[in-house]
Amino acid sequence: MPLYKTITVNEETSLAIWKVQETEENLWLGVTLTPYCQNRFNGMKSELHRKAFLSIRHLLANYGYTDADLIYDENGKPHLKDGNFISITHSHNFTGIIISSTEHVGIDIEMQRDKILRIAHKFTPFEEYRTLANTAAVVRKLTIVWGAKESLYKIYGHRGVSFLHHINVQDFKFDTNNTTAQIIFQGNLSNYKIRFLEFEQFTCVYATRDKE
Ligand SMILES: CC(C)(COP(=O)(O)OP(=O)(O)OC[C@H]1O[C@@H](n2cnc3c(N)ncnc32)[C@H](O)[C@@H]1OP(=O)(O)O)[C@@H](O)C(=O)NCCC(=O)NCCS
Structure with a gap:
């Protein structure tokens, strides 16, 4: 099994x-x-x-x-x-x-693919990634941010939440394997812990909502 x-x-x-x-x-x-x-x-x-x-x-x-x-x-x-x-x-x-x-929880597994470079501007301010060493690192980071936003969407579940405008994932280093995120939507703020791992060219991100 x-x-x-x-x-x-x-x-x-x-x-x-x-x-x-x-x-x-x-x-x-x-x-x-x-x-x-x-x-x-x-x-x-x-x-x-x-x-x-x-x-x-x-x-x-x-x-x-x-x-x-x-x-x-x-x-x-x-x-x-x-x-x-x-x-x-x-x-x-x-x-x-x-x-x-x-805890409210969300999880997302994504394959790491260069294709994400083309849609990055739709879900994250791309400027943040310019300091990374190479394209592979940018793809890895974008995949983590995308997975975080999908995980948060699965927890929050409101139609109309924009990945670009309403969900903010704090910048992070790869080796920390975690970060935090916020959703600000219709005047409400909620906070989340994000954790991630990578294996065999895949990225798994999971999120838990902080208790208020
Ligand atoms: C629903 C959604 C989160 C699923 O994610 P996905 O990466 O396509 O697929 P995954 O395999 O990771 O997840 C699928 C699972 O999510 C769960 N799911 C489906 N709709 C859901 C929802 N509204 N809330 C929480 N979980 C949901 C289901 O369990 C589903 O699997 P199952 O039906 O076999 O049990 C995704 O399709 C979606 O709608 N995302 C938001 C789109 C968006 O706003 N994009 C902005 C781009 S800039």
Whole structure:
């Protein structure tokens, strides 16, 4: 079972990453989907997507949950029926979930790709990156910032939040593996801790919302 990595963030919060290497048939072993998820699964044209979706159910099992413990709201945001917080991500052959009993959480896995250079201006003031040593470092940094903003979006969940104008990720050094971020939207300020890790040309970023 390719459970790739687990991270204990603190006593209440932890995350797990799966590296999808199984066949679709093998991923079905021990998995039962609710009618809602089965219906979604049936509509997935890509095998990669179906396998990612099934692997998430194995990550849930790692925490003692089944698909039936998960409900999706009208925006597609997942919730656990027992009131614990959850966030889900998939990117190519990596998938991840983060679960917390007390904190709002968000997670995002992204493949590091040069393509991000072309869209950077849409989500971050690009000037901040000019001091980095080379293009590879810029791509790494942009991917972390993008993942942070996706993670925050998954927590905050308001349509209309602009990655460029409403979410600010504090500058950071790679070796610290963490930073902070703020969302200022419609006069409300909320603060977040951001942590990140890199593996096999992928970046995983996860966020927790500070208690007020
Ligand atoms: C919803 C969104 C956050 C998903 O992120 P993604 O990188 O495309 O895909 P990921 O694999 O990381 O995440 C998908 C998971 O996010 C979760 N998700 C979907 N909608 C969500 C929402 N509104 N809130 C929280 N989580 C959500 C789901 O669990 C989904 O997986 P599942 O349906 O298989 O369980 C993303 O599509 C989105 O809408 N982002 C905001 C877009 C935006 O404002 N962009 C500005 C660019 S400048």
